[in-house]
Amino acid sequence: MSSGPYPTPGLSGALINAPERQLFASRDLAQTRALVAQVMKPHDLHVHGGSQQLNSRMHHMAFGGVSLNRLKYGADVDIEPGSLDDFYLIQMPLAGHAHIASGGQQVESDPDVASVISPTESTVMRWSADCDQLMVRIDRQLVERAVGARTGRGEPEAVRFQLAFPWRDSAPWRCLLFYLNDCANHPFDAVQYRLMVAQIEQLVVSTLVAAQPHNLGDVKPARCTAVLPRHVRRVQDYLREHASEPVNADQLALIAGVSLRSLYAGFRDYCGVSPLQYLRNLRLDGARQTLLNEPDSNIANVAMRWGFGHLGRFSIEYKQRFGESPSQSVRRG
Structure with a gap:
């Protein structure tokens, strides 16, 4: 690989192409x-x-x-x-x-x-x-x-x-930088889109922890008994109450009182989905209710409000879950 200046296309203008970020x-x-x-x-x-x-x-x-x-x-x-x-x-x-x-x-x-x-x-x-x-x-x-x-x-x-x-050498880290730079090149209200901010925080941290060796990298998850239904229910209840707020998997593991691996195993066994997919479904449900109850709402704004930063992907997942597109829900509202 070249070690000359700006060898990665797309990052040479990172941030400096957005004058408002200076x-x-x-x-x-x-x-x-x-x-x-x-x-x-x-x-x-x-x-x-x-x-x-x-x-x-x-x-x-x-x-x-x-x-x-x-x-x-x-x-x-x-x-x-x-x-x-x-x-x-x-x-x-x-x-x-x-x-x-x-x-x-x-x-x-x-x-x-x-x-x-x-x-x-x-x-x-x-x-x-x-x-x-x-x-x-x-x-x-x-x-x-x-x-x-x-x-x-x-x-x-x-x-x-x-x-x-x-x-x-880390493709996930490079992709992360492109994503962050793309966000920085567009208007972004961190207060309005706090769910997206929480997801960005989690993405950055998980990518770094996976990519770079650290002193706790060889520590095995603490041994625990098999996840009981009450642990899953505890997280389910929390997610239902806080679906419109920033949530990450690490936080859920602490609420459940088990390791992240055990939490995912419990949700897989009892719910058939991961905790974050369970949360994503709750947010899709919330977005649907918003579109039905507020038919004058802008679909993109509703998607962002519920933590979906990619409108195309939101529309695909929405239709898969409800059998109709977001615009069809708006027309029915």
Whole structure:
């Protein structure tokens, strides 16, 4: 694979093709440090070599506890954030290179090798003047809750990832970046479409956990007795009451009091579908009631309101479940 600048078609313009996502452009060191800190955390930032001047810019798009960012300093810089504390940071140079030392690990990061910085590890970095990084920031609690659910552990545990991440070898991660960038290039109201935001959070976390080795990757799910019907009913009741709210599988495993694997096995045995498909059916039912009761509603808005971001797929699933298209339901309403 090429390690030259912007070797992945479609990502060279990530975020920068959406001017409304630009947070700032600055040549001032103190201003740059303060504005980056608003998205990340307070840190030390120094230009390496007195003859250089910053020419920085940053773009940003938030999806709840996840954000897509792009940052370039335009000069050789030393960055000392210490430990990130409450978030994970995946940094992917689209051009240039960076040296990252985090915990006991080091990596020379370039357009083929990203860095995954864990929140408990003290970190220092040096970025080259031409380093242009696409970055995904993830709230710590999202990752620890997801890994805890997969291992059947109720209490969050610190998850430490391998620092070096050959991200171009991971097709799911690359597809995720294209999806996030596509969302950022269109008007997106995170408050209005909170169900979609919750799904994006879960997608980002599950893709990272599956793609990148970490210290809890070999921990087997906690042993438990066979899932009893009451555990399934407990989750069913919760889903019926909260179908219009953000829900993820990790959260459901905690509610059920079993590992994620056991929860899925229970739903497969007793319901014939996964917990999330059960939830998806409830949301289809909710969308149908909305279309029937509010015939003047816009179908796309109703689909988004109930967490369906792809209108074509929504229409297919709707017709499969109800035997008619959403527009036919509107006409009958």
